[in-house]
Amino acid sequence: MALTGICLVLFVTFHVLMNAVAIVWPVAYNKVCLFLGANWYALIASAGLGLLVVLHIIYALVLTIQNRKARGNDRYSVSARPKSVEWSSQNMLVLGIVVIAFLGVHLVQFWARMQAQEVLGSLYVHDGVELPAAAGTLFLQVAFEQWYTPVIYIIGFVALWFHLNHGFWSMWQSIGWNNDNWMPRLKCIGSCWVSFVIGLFVLQVAVFTIRANQKYYYNNEALQAQYAEMAEEHFNHATEPIQNELKKIQQEAQALQNSGEMFTNPEKMQALEERFGQLREELQSEYMQFTKNLEKLNNLGNPNAAAAQEAPAAVPAVAQ
Ligand code: HEM
Numbered sequence: 001m002a003l004t005g006i007c008l009v010l011f012v013t014f015h016v017l018m019n020a021v022a023i024v025w026p027v028a029y030n031k032v033c034l035f036l037g038a039n040w041y042a043l044i045a046s047a048g049l050g051l052l053v054v055l056h057i058i059y060a061l062v063l064t065i066q067n068r069k070a071r072g073n074d075r076y077s078v079s080a081r082p083k084s085v086e087w088s089s090q091n092m093l094v095l096g097i098v099v100i101a102f103l104g105v106h107l108v109q110f111w112a113r114m115q116a117q118e119v120l121g122s123l124y125v126h127d128g129v130e131l132p133a134a135a136g137t138l139f140l141q142v143a144f145e146q147w148y149t150p151v152i153y154i155i156g157f158v159a160l161w162f163h164l165n166h167g168f169w170s171m172w173q174s175i176g177w178n179n180d181n182w183m184p185r186l187k188c189i190g191s192c193w194v195s196f197v198i199g200l201f202v203l204q205v206a207v208f209t210i211r212a213n214q215k216y217y218y219n220n221e222a223l224q225a226q227y228a229e230m231a232e233e234h235f236n237h238a239t240e241p242i243q244n245e246l247k248k249i250q251q252e253a254q255a256l257q258n259s260g261e262m263f264t265n266p267e268k269m270q271a272l273e274e275r276f277g278q279l280r281e282e283l284q285s286e287y288m289q290f291t292k293n294l295e296k297l298n299n300l301g302n303p304n305a306a307a308a309q310e311a312p313a314a315v316p317a318v319a320q
Helices: 002-024 026-035 040-071 083-090 092-109 115-120 136-144 148-174 182-213 221-238 240-259 266-299
Strands: 124-126 129-131
Touching (some): 002 026, 002 148, 002 182, 040 092, 092 136, 092 148, 129 136, 129 266, 148 182, 221 240, 221 266, 240 266
């Protein structure tokens, strides 16, 4: 229980520090999101994290049932429980449920729209616009422009503060470090750590909410250039099979030409040409959709803007 708890506290600490990058350097934050996207190491880490949460909940339930059976409500063999710990101690289950409810909303707002979409090879569609999966700042925009997001997050953070504070105390108590000298110091270290982490989360919610209401994450020029780059990468990746087949057909046609077979076997050449034409049309239609989507993406922060936008990239050479 203590081990899974410590790992989760370390994750939350890492998470709040990663979010801090979004405040000081949003472009770098998106690079971190890209690094932690659907790569094998990030997927293993996410699966490990999910397992930790499940183990933590299972252990919590098993230990609670065992302790209650053994000692009723007197749950620690030696208990130097200060008054302030009483409340959270008695409400750990409710606090845990509030934290899980917050986590549910949070994962729907971020994980399901980012990493999960990448794994599925699709993109989350907001207001009819496909958002690049690794553009974390766009998802901050979409989440924090909703009035209810800061409300839900603050409720979640309050519950998390009590939950973690008691978690630290309970851990020291369980491993027997509850002597009069060390307990107050350890409690103080735990409280400071938890308060720093939660305080930083609260600050982040304030900054993200203000910026989202100013449409900062839509309209910032450096971010827009980064979104275009990410969308183009997705387009190239998604159309890779078509582009590869086009290249292969070009090579085959070249070989037919070199061997003179194009004269002896004109049907084969014609079949290649037809297939090439089909694929080129397909690629061009994909490209039109991509440019239209990018135009809409650039206008998300300003729906009244004139539709005209510069085309960001050339049609892939192979399709010209
Ligand atoms: C200001 C508050 C927060 C913001 C802006 C935020 C933002 C994010 C973002 C952008 C992701 C990335 C999703 C992805 O790349 O797939 C994420 C994932 C996640 N967040 Fe948060 N987060 C916040 C607070 C929290 C808190 C307090 C917790 C825990 C109690 C938490 C737990 C998680 C978990 C478990 C994941 C999934 C990690 C994974 O994919 O492996 N987040 N969050």
